[in-house]
Amino acid sequence: MNRSIFTNPYVLTAPAFLLAAFIILWPLFQIGEISLNDVNRFGQLRGFSGLDNFTAVLSDPQFLAACWRTVIWTVGIVAGTILISIPVALILNQDFYGRGIARVIIMLPWAVSLTMTAIVWRWALSGESGMLNSALRGLGLIDENIQWLAQSGTAFPVQIAIGILVSIPFTTTIFLGGLSSIPDDLYEAAQLEGANGWQTFAEITLPLLRPFINIAVVMNTISVFNSFPIIWATTQGGPANSTDILVTYLYKLGFNFGKLGEASALSLLMFALLLFFTVIYVRLAMRGDRA
Amino acid sequence: MSLHWLKVAALSSVAAFALASAASAQTVRVTVAEYSSKTGAYFEKAATEFEAANPGSDIQIEVVPWDVLQQKLTTDISGGANADLAIIGTRWLIDYVSQEVAAPLDDYITPEFKARFIDTFLSPSVMDGKTYGLPIAASARAMYYNKALFEQAGITAPPANWDEVKAAAEKIKALGGDSYGFGLQGKEIETDVYFYYAFWSQGGELIDADGTSGLDSEAAYKAAAIYKDLIDNGLTEPGVTSLNREDVQNLFKQGRIGMMITAPFLSNQIKEEAPDLQYGVTAIPAGPTGDRGTYGVTDSIILFENSENKEAAWKFLDYIFTTDKRAEFDENEGFLPVNAEESALPLFADNADLKEFTGLLPDARFAPVIPGWEEIAAVTSNALQKIYLGEGEIQPTLDAAAAEIDGIIAANK
Numbered sequence: 249m250n251r252s253i254f255t256n257p258y259v260l261t262a263p264a265f266l267l268a269a270f271i272i273l274w275p276l277f278q279i280g281e282i283s284l285n286d287v288n289r290f291g292q293l294r295g296f297s298g299l300d301n302f303t304a305v306l307s308d309p310q311f312l313a314a315c316w317r318t319v320i321w322t323v324g325i326v327a328g329t330i331l332i333s334i335p336v337a338l339i340l341n342q343d344f345y346g347r348g349i350a351r352v353i354i355m356l357p358w359a360v361s362l363t364m365t366a367i368v369w370r371w372a373l374s375g376e377s378g379m380l381n382s383a384l385r386g387l388g389l390i391d392e393n394i395q396w397l398a399q400s401g402t403a404f405p406v407q408i409a410i411g412i413l414v415s416i417p418f419t420t421t422i423f424l425g426g427l428s429s430i431p432d433d434l435y436e437a438a439q440l441e442g443a444n445g446w447q448t449f450a451e452i453t454l455p456l457l458r459p460f461i462n463i464a465v466v467m468n469t470i471s472v473f474n475s476f477p478i479i480w481a482t483t484q485g486g487p488a489n490s491t492d493i494l495v496t497y498l499y500k501l502g503f504n505f506g507k508l509g510e511a512s513a514l515s516l517l518m519f520a521l522l523l524f525f526t527v528i529y530v531r532l533a534m535r536g537d538r539a
Numbered sequence: 540m541s542l543h544w545l546k547v548a549a550l551s552s553v554a555a556f557a558l559a560s561a562a563s564a565q566t567v568r569v570t571v572a573e574y575s576s577k578t579g580a581y582f583e584k585a586a587t588e589f590e591a592a593n594p595g596s597d598i599q600i601e602v603v604p605w606d607v608l609q610q611k612l613t614t615d616i617s618g619g620a621n622a623d624l625a626i627i628g629t630r631w632l633i634d635y636v637s638q639e640v641a642a643p644l645d646d647y648i649t650p651e652f653k654a655r656f657i658d659t660f661l662s663p664s665v666m667d668g669k670t671y672g673l674p675i676a677a678s679a680r681a682m683y684y685n686k687a688l689f690e691q692a693g694i695t696a697p698p699a700n701w702d703e704v705k706a707a708a709e710k711i712k713a714l715g716g717d718s719y720g721f722g723l724q725g726k727e728i729e730t731d732v733y734f735y736y737a738f739w740s741q742g743g744e745l746i747d748a749d750g751t752s753g754l755d756s757e758a759a760y761k762a763a764a765i766y767k768d769l770i771d772n773g774l775t776e777p778g779v780t781s782l783n784r785e786d787v788q789n790l791f792k793q794g795r796i797g798m799m800i801t802a803p804f805l806s807n808q809i810k811e812e813a814p815d816l817q818y819g820v821t822a823i824p825a826g827p828t829g830d831r832g833t834y835g836v837t838d839s840i841i842l843f844e845n846s847e848n849k850e851a852a853w854k855f856l857d858y859i860f861t862t863d864k865r866a867e868f869d870e871n872e873g874f875l876p877v878n879a880e881e882s883a884l885p886l887f888a889d890n891a892d893l894k895e896f897t898g899l900l901p902d903a904r905f906a907p908v909i910p911g912w913e914e915i916a917a918v919t920s921n922a923l924q925k926i927y928l929g930e931g932e933i934q935p936t937l938d939a940a941a942a943e944i945d946g947i948i949a950a951n952k
Contacts (some may be wrong), residue, residue: 395778
């Protein structure tokens with residue numbers, strides 16, 4: 249069959265590819281250029297400096313600490329979100345009175361800007377006049393105010409919890425889509441065979457939901473890894489950098505300290521890290537699908 | 540480079556556009572920092588008045604919140620899209636001067652113009668004998684105290700030194716209730732500055748004569764010990780590392796803090812938000828030898844080297860630095876007068892709060908003019924937070940911070 253050039257798949261995808269390349273590759277190229285140069289705080293290049301910026305970042309003890317915290321941050325939020333979103337989606341998939349309202353309530357945090365949510369939480373977590381402390385006191389759970397944001401021991405877990413809370417709506421939506429794609433007759437057949445609730449979930453729902461869980465893991469990892477507002481609005485990575493993750497550390501390097509060269513090097517490293525883990529995960533997940 | 544032509548094309552079209560618009564009107568773009576909700580309105584009004592008096596001129600005001608000002612200016616400058624005039628923190632000026640982004644103003648400044656200013660405030664904007672900025676905002680620090688709490692606790696006179704601060708805080712603590720003696724800031728911008736008040740009173744210097752950090756000195760250890768002692772005895776608000784300057788000020792406005800050190804603009808806020816609060820302003824507590832230092836801050840308005848309308852921009856600067864315009868601005872924002880004639884106006888001369896601040900000006904110290912100061916301040920704040928939290932012993936923590944600061948100073952030489 250002779251194809252017209254206009255139906256050639258490469259030609260058809262070319263505009264989208266070029267647009268994506270312009271948006272993604274051009275800045276990447278620029279950042280690469282800056283990271284290999286001595287650069288002043290206004291982004292003007294002052295001459296080639298080789299890998300100096302990279303060695304400066306890698307030899308900074310703050311980098312390793314922030315790296316490790318980013319791992320805890322990302323794994324904590326992604327795992328927590330998935331674990332909570334699956335039962336939430338299962339419940340919302342049932343037919344019950346008021347389901348529409350329940351779905352709206354679950355989705356609402358999504359409609360509020362992340363920065364706004366984070367600022368509201370900063371107020372709620374305030375030790376002296378915060379809502380969380382007064383609620384806990386009202387319930388008789390604590391006698392003394394807890395200074396939530398004063399030390400990383402309480403601040404970081406709370407920040408992860410906020411991260412989970414704001415990731416649930418999107419993840420639940422993915423799972424609801426997944427659940428509606430599972431044909432009902434599978435459940436009917438299982439019921440006829442006498443399978444109990446747990447067996448139906450473990451043998452039918454979970455395996456068929458697998459591809460959707462994979463999507464949720466990859467998408468959440470990418471957005472959580474680079475998530476800036478929650479930590480910045482509540483602690484700015486403090487006290488004493490003890491809640492810094494890579495992206496807040498990057499902001500400080502670039503905009504507070506004006507080290508644009510090191511900041512560019514760090515953002516390239518972050519890009520590579522994220523790409524590496526995403527590719528590995530996708531490959532592992534796909535291999536699982538084929539088996 | 541393959542993309543070079545693209546950059547050239549983009550830049551030249553921007554330049555052509557700028558030239559075309561410059562020909563039609565004397566456009567001057569001004570980036571101003573948003574000090575309060577009144578800032579934008581003040582500059583818009585000044586622009587309208589100036590345009591009426593100078594037909595053919597067009598002043599465009601861009602209001603930017605403080606938190607993102609440095610980021611916005613950096614981005615604008617690297618893209619060649621900066622305004623003609625901009626307000627910057629004077630402590631950033633050295634970068635702007637060394638990278639030739641700011642233009643010297645000496646060709647425009649007449650002796651008559653220079654005589655308008657109080658010298659203390661103009662001097663931080665002078666580098667290598669050239670004036671690169673004009674002090675648009677000036678501020679110093681003094682100690683606020685809550686008169687009602689003092690009366691209840693039986694404290695008769697505001698404390699003059701750190702021993703008296705501790706004694707007063709103990710009496711306020713003894714009152715019970717949810718009031719705290721000394722408000723200590725331990726988070727975000729100026730956490731380091733709050734420490735310098737005690738540090739300077741012990742005779743410390745931020746940068747020693749040999750050009751290294753002064754944090755590894757007896758004065759620094761003693762100052763940190765004073766604050767740590769207050770924290771450990773429950774004489775400050777709890778969880779100091781979770782309160783920034785505004786948080787402590789809010790507690791003060793609620794009448795829950797006995798003493799705190801901050802800038803004159805708190806008086807304006809109290810007038811509007813807590814008019815019934817009985818408070819007083821006094822000098823920053825002195826050290827054993829009577830040493831005391833307040834923190835002087837100025838923000839400068841600078842003219843960019845790449846401005847196409849320097850003459851018009853200067854005329855606008857000349858206008859906003861007239862006595863009437865300055866008085867209007869400083870009254871709105873609660874800043875100190877920078878203009879000698881202005882400071883003699885009854886509005887400022889008869890203001891009891893402001894007198895305390897201006898009285899401290901001979902002791903005013905400004906942030907050292909060295910590159911990398913923001914990073915040095917961050918290292919200092921981090922060390923202090925560790926000490927306040929009890930995660931580090933005073934002397935080793937400060938010594939380590941001093942070593943790190945020396946490294947930053949050396950790297951920037």
